[in-house]
Amino acid sequence: MKASIVTIGDEILIGQIVDTNSVSIARKLNQIGITIHRKLSIGDSSDEIRTTLREEISSSGVVIVTGGLGPTKDDITKFTLAEMFSSQLVYNETEGEHIRALLARRGIAFTELNRSQAMLPECCTVLHNAHGTAPGMWFEAENGTIVVSLPGVPFEMEHLMDDEVVPRLKERFELKSIIHLTVITRGIPESILAERIAAWEDALPEYMHLAYLPAPNIVRLRLSAYDIDGVEEESAMRQEIEKLYAIIGDNIVGMEGSTLESAVHDILTERGLRLAIAESCTGGAISSKFTAMAGASAYLMAGVVSYSNDSKCKLLGVDPALIAEHGAVSEQVAIAMAEGAKRVSGADYAISTTGIAGPTGGSKEKPVGTVWMAVATPHGTHAIMRNSGTDRGQIISRASAYAIELLYEHLKSAYTNN
Amino acid sequence: MKASIVTIGDEILIGQIVDTNSVSIARKLNQIGITIHRKLSIGDSSDEIRTTLREEISSSGVVIVTGGLGPTKDDITKFTLAEMFSSQLVYNETEGEHIRALLARRGIAFTELNRSQAMLPECCTVLHNAHGTAPGMWFEAENGTIVVSLPGVPFEMEHLMDDEVVPRLKERFELKSIIHLTVITRGIPESILAERIAAWEDALPEYMHLAYLPAPNIVRLRLSAYDIDGVEEESAMRQEIEKLYAIIGDNIVGMEGSTLESAVHDILTERGLRLAIAESCTGGAISSKFTAMAGASAYLMAGVVSYSNDSKCKLLGVDPALIAEHGAVSEQVAIAMAEGAKRVSGADYAISTTGIAGPTGGSKEKPVGTVWMAVATPHGTHAIMRNSGTDRGQIISRASAYAIELLYEHLKSAYTNN
Numbered sequence A, B: 001m002k003a004s005i006v007t008i009g010d011e012i013l014i015g016q017i018v019d020t021n022s023v024s025i026a027r028k029l030n031q032i033g034i035t036i037h038r039k040l041s042i043g044d045s046s047d048e049i050r051t052t053l054r055e056e057i058s059s060s061g062v063v064i065v066t067g068g069l070g071p072t073k074d075d076i077t078k079f080t081l082a083e084m085f086s087s088q089l090v091y092n093e094t095e096g097e098h099i100r101a102l103l104a105r106r107g108i109a110f111t112e113l114n115r116s117q118a119m120l121p122e123c124c125t126v127l128h129n130a131h132g133t134a135p136g137m138w139f140e141a142e143n144g145t146i147v148v149s150l151p152g153v154p155f156e157m158e159h160l161m162d163d164e165v166v167p168r169l170k171e172r173f174e175l176k177s178i179i180h181l182t183v184i185t186r187g188i189p190e191s192i193l194a195e196r197i198a199a200w201e202d203a204l205p206e207y208m209h210l211a212y213l214p215a216p217n218i219v220r221l222r223l224s225a226y227d228i229d230g231v232e233e234e235s236a237m238r239q240e241i242e243k244l245y246a247i248i249g250d251n252i253v254g255m256e257g258s259t260l261e262s263a264v265h266d267i268l269t270e271r272g273l274r275l276a277i278a279e280s281c282t283g284g285a286i287s288s289k290f291t292a293m294a295g296a297s298a299y300l301m302a303g304v305v306s307y308s309n310d311s312k313c314k315l316l317g318v319d320p321a322l323i324a325e326h327g328a329v330s331e332q333v334a335i336a337m338a339e340g341a342k343r344v345s346g347a348d349y350a351i352s353t354t355g356i357a358g359p360t361g362g363s364k365e366k367p368v369g370t371v372w373m374a375v376a377t378p379h380g381t382h383a384i385m386r387n388s389g390t391d392r393g394q395i396i397s398r399a400s401a402y403a404i405e406l407l408y409e410h411l412k413s414a415y416t417n418n
Helices: A020-032 A046-059 A077-084 A094-107 A110-118 A154-174 A190-196 A198-202 A231-251 A258-273 A285-291 A311-314 A322-324 A331-347 A392-414 B021-031 B046-059 B077-084 B093-105 B112-117 B154-172 B190-197 B200-204 B229-253 B262-273 B285-291 B309-316 B322-327 B331-345 B391-416
Strands: A001-006 A035-042 A064-068 A089-091 A120-123 A125-126 A134-139 A148-150 A177-186 A210-213 A218-228 A252-255 A274-281 A300-307 A351-356 A370-377 A380-387 B002-008 B036-041 B064-065 B089-091 B119-121 B126-128 B136-140 B146-150 B177-186 B209-215 B218-228 B253-255 B275-279 B298-304 B349-356 B370-377 B382-388
Touching: A001 A020, A001 A046, A020 A035, A020 A064, A020 A177, A020 B262, A046 A064, A046 A077, A064 A154, A064 B275, A077 A089, A077 A120, A077 A125, A077 A148, A077 B002, A094 A110, A110 B190, A120 A134, A125 A154, A125 A190, A125 A252, A125 B262, A134 A154, A134 B309, A148 A154, A190 A198, A190 A210, A190 A218, A190 A231, A190 B089, A190 B112, A218 A231, A231 A252, A231 B093, A231 B146, A252 A258, A258 A285, A258 B309, A274 A285, A285 A300, A285 A392, A285 B285, A300 A311, A300 B309, A311 A322, A311 A331, A311 A370, A311 B331, A322 A331, A331 A351, A331 A370, A331 A380, A351 A392, A351 B077, A370 A392, A370 B146, A370 B177, A380 A392, B002 B021, B002 B046, B021 B036, B021 B064, B021 B136, B021 B177, B036 B046, B036 B298, B046 B064, B046 B298, B064 B154, B077 B089, B077 B119, B077 B146, B093 B112, B093 B253, B112 B382, B119 B136, B136 B154, B146 B154, B190 B200, B190 B209, B190 B218, B200 B229, B209 B298, B218 B229, B218 B298, B229 B253, B262 B285, B275 B285, B275 B331, B285 B391, B298 B309, B298 B331, B309 B322, B322 B331, B331 B349, B331 B370, B331 B382, B349 B391, B370 B391
Parallel strands: A001 A035, A001 A064, A064 A148, A274 A300, A274 A351, B002 B036, B002 B064, B064 B146, B275 B298, B275 B349
Antiparallel strands: A035 B036, A089 A120, A125 A134, A134 A148, A177 A218, A177 A252, A210 A218, A300 B298, A351 A370, A370 A380, B089 B119, B126 B136, B136 B146, B177 B218, B177 B253, B209 B218, B349 B370, B370 B382
């Protein structure tokens, strides 16, 4: 079973928003065994919507459309769909009352525009949107293709997918399975990796597809199988992953989801170790990576964003003389920050960053992108310097990754067998 | 002039990555006056690539393709393009030596796979990729449509767009202008907003298009004009925005780029005020929003991620008795955290958050999503409670937005005329 995803909105075409809706829909469809044939983004134009939908209806069994269902003039998806399916718009009492109640709860008056949101094509199955004012719609084309129209607000779209669309698709079609297993490797370039696992890759069964996904410092290897019957093939795939561990185990961080921070999270949690974080140039990015994971409160004692020199001294106990002598961006201050964070929080491990995120503040000796980072461990403190690029966002993100990697290295060598 | 953007990679279709490449390419093309006709994402299949490119070549003057240029077996874009343009692959000495040197600098051996990356279609103009091993390619189709193939690694793609593609497109075509002006509004629902500005909207000149972009608590209004000659129309658009200010000025945060944090950033910077941040459940997310903006070091004294009770007391001077009596998630502790952050850092303003991000830790009185936040100002401290949803990521992101909004409200009423 193949699906197309069509996202509608000029804001996508001009690059004003990042389309995460199609990502979420693709995942949900893959989970129930539906392969995405292609994704398209088009503007708020009824001609474009018509042309694109006709094309996708003829080539896919399911077409999921998002966007263009709001109450304002630029929202034309519903009208175009009604016309395509030669259906009149009729007032839906249930949805109208739901919209009225939803607005009343927020103290907002029900207007003519809101009333128009409850005008829905007669031929469609209305998908109740419990979290918003734009209902979803389920159409069936003449060739049997299902066309689903969902609002573009991510939260509302997600609920409609989970509560209304996925159950209906599972009931409607007999679906096979799709399995993706992704291994995260590090410290080995893509071309070398490909050579080292060439024999293993060549021996993979026909139905397993290998993909390489390179990123700075990391290559993800994804093994995929589509339209399989299930358990047996999945178990065969897991066996292939085990073989892969035997070949390149030293370079494997873990399975997908296993970012470096989640690998650190796992070690700290299992070992009952506690962490503190002292950030200057990364400005909270490292702390927020850890606190985004449920359970971080078990090990994260404290994070300090010591952006000013004063706060480095007051909150972390860094000696002002050290800053005066070596500068805030220095090996000595990185070490003092990590040790200070460890000491004041009572943690077992602490990491620190201090650097120049730019665009100003660089010098010849310490150009923008210079970042010192340190890890304080029960067995001593270690610092490294990494030049992390020239763009502020990139510097923050790379320096965060480097600092977490530094911690990971120390935890790994102390607490795991790899 | 219209363009299509085609991103290639199974990882996009299965929802394994968020496609930011097409966002960046769309912006860069818009800036030079090229309108995006549509964006497509397809899998690593030569059939799909061929079919899609044929279609887009016939309907757009420019087709930008990313992805599938790596050295491994799943990378087939180059071979498919060579076949489509009936061109042989020939070894490019310059690119080969560049790849060899790039790898040598990282201490990596040059392999047969790397050599194959310098095998390029004879008919294309090679676009030198200074930052990676996969060169870009510029083709011209029989109907005059330009087809550009770029690597999928975002950093490399961006440099190739800026250094090679954009200058060539500007030279090749006579391009008109595209202007987008986006106003951020808050505190007014989309349907009410639409009614309030209906007369203004109806009176807009034909060539200006208005779009509503709703998000929780915020509606962005975008005024766009395509294929215009330039200065005069842009000035007319700015006049329309001024009229909009006259109608709904109280609800306008600022122009796009003006997130609430950037509005706060601007006020603090202009007034020479200093800020401190004490985060519990938001775990560094607020600090990292501010530190992502260049110039934050001028006002951000310190951020404290006081995740443990102990760190709330030690780093922020919160009285342990207060936590014992009211619990860490309470109005009293939120206030003590903000006041503590203000005091220890010497800031003029401080904000705090303390809440239950879940999935565990909730109770009947304080369910997951309960977040107390406070702002300490030179004129007193104020706290509010907001229930911020049920999903951990959503709770962190909403609570961050609410806390920043709380600060913004206080700064706005003290320091601006609106």
